Amino acid sequence: MADKRGSRPHPRGRRPAGENTRAALLDAARAEFTERGFDGATVRAIAQRAGVDAAMVNHWFGGKDGLFVAAMEIPVNPEEIVHRILDGDPQQAAERLLRTFLSVWDTNGGGALTALARSVASHEQAAQMMREFLSGMVFGPVVSAVAPDQLELRAALCGTQVLGLGMIRYVIRLEPLASAEHNTVVAAIAPNLQRYLTGVL
Amino acid sequence: MADKRGSRPHPRGRRPAGENTRAALLDAARAEFTERGFDGATVRAIAQRAGVDAAMVNHWFGGKDGLFVAAMEIPVNPEEIVHRILDGDPQQAAERLLRTFLSVWDTNGGGALTALARSVASHEQAAQMMREFLSGMVFGPVVSAVAPDQLELRAALCGTQVLGLGMIRYVIRLEPLASAEHNTVVAAIAPNLQRYLTGVL
DNA sequence: ATAGTTTTTCAACTTTCGTTGAAAAGGGGA
DNA sequence: TCCCCTTTTCAACGAAAGTTGAAAAACTAT
Numbered sequence A, B: 001m002a003d004k005r006g007s008r009p010h011p012r013g014r015r016p017a018g019e020n021t022r023a024a025l026l027d028a029a030r031a032e033f034t035e036r037g038f039d040g041a042t043v044r045a046i047a048q049r050a051g052v053d054a055a056m057v058n059h060w061f062g063g064k065d066g067l068f069v070a071a072m073e074i075p076v077n078p079e080e081i082v083h084r085i086l087d088g089d090p091q092q093a094a095e096r097l098l099r100t101f102l103s104v105w106d107t108n109g110g111g112a113l114t115a116l117a118r119s120v121a122s123h124e125q126a127a128q129m130m131r132e133f134l135s136g137m138v139f140g141p142v143v144s145a146v147a148p149d150q151l152e153l154r155a156a157l158c159g160t161q162v163l164g165l166g167m168i169r170y171v172i173r174l175e176p177l178a179s180a181e182h183n184t185v186v187a188a189i190a191p192n193l194q195r196y197l198t199g200v201l
Numbered sequence C: 001a002t003a004g005t006t007t008t009t010c011a012a013c014t015t016t017c018g019t020t021g022a023a024a025a026g027g028g029g030a
Numbered sequence D: 001t002c003c004c005c006t007t008t009t010c011a012a013c014g015a016a017a018g019t020t021g022a023a024a025a026a027c028t029a030t
Helices: A021-040 A043-050 A055-061 A064-072 A078-086 A090-106 A111-119 A124-146 A151-172 A182-198 B021-040 B043-050 B055-061 B064-072 B078-086 B090-106 B111-119 B124-146 B151-172 B182-198
Strands: none
Touching (some): A021 A055, A021 A111, A021 B021, A043 A055, A064 A124, A090 A111, A090 A182, A111 A124, A124 A151, A124 A182, A124 B151, A151 B124, A151 B182, A182 B182, B021 B043, B021 B111, B064 B124, B090 B111, B090 B151, B111 B124, B124 B151
């Protein structure tokens, strides 16, 4: 009944291998940052969720900031996403773009974009990453491929619509959009987004 | 040169009257919450900005939470705003709505909505206030007056566009939207917003 | 096998923040 | 004038969080 190690979940030093602490930490960090934002998430909670000690964050990532940057490195390949969006009729690019975001977000509990949105609060670095992600990684390439003019303005406009949708649906959780079917959302928003991409401004 | 009270900025007890601590605290709180969000703002910084002791926050508002709620009580009258938006051609309601938000925000450094947006992070109360403000105070009444059907969906859709604009322009500060003229923004976005209000979904 | 390196936990430190209680000072009514 | 209430600062407390250093355990190479 009274095993000597019974009360201590983990013995001291290195663990039997196989369990990748770094990856576990990244997963836990993504979840916590998404749920609570940069300030709300604590190193201790992330470590506990990953089942390791909080000191591991410093060992592997140098600190909370490093972990945040590493965790927000998007797990999905932006080029592949962009490629899929551009594949087909340019007049339906908005619909494909919207469906892509919705499915990434819904399988992800809000996704990295939501984590960033929640973190932009007091972290200038998050705003920086957001800018780069929005204009550089996703909307920039798409707009360049399908839009006739005013590329930067169109990219920013797409940002307002997509980010606004993310905020309302996942952060504020305003009904009926928060629980609406993908088809409903797409039917309502895709035409507007399409105008930002290829319509006359 | 060496006044006995020279090193102490304020003597102890009550001050000569005339200076309204409560109001100063509210102003400072609005500024700090807007710039840094609920978590980023500290009671001490707010008090220093107001030129009073941090304990005054507890004395007047019961704590940081009470101060936040009090500070977010919107200084602009929503009914008046709604009335102005509804006054005129319903087909141009979106333009008036957009211009109203832009001017409130731009004279306000982002405004209460931005403060709330920055605070939604780890404060469920902020999300609650946001929901009520969006659907109850502004978009709800406007939509009820001009929209033909699906009132709640239309209100939420307007929320995505307006909140997204606020996030991109004031929080993320993505160019060229961040520094664009009001006319440019209105020309680009009003048609889309008008579709959410009165168009066919 | 043994020495050295890497990984891991533990305990403690430091800082920051919200909050509290007591004391001081001005104002107002009896 | 004297007493009481309100307002204000001050000092300190307690909790929480990011970080650090040392010791222990497992792996690796010689």
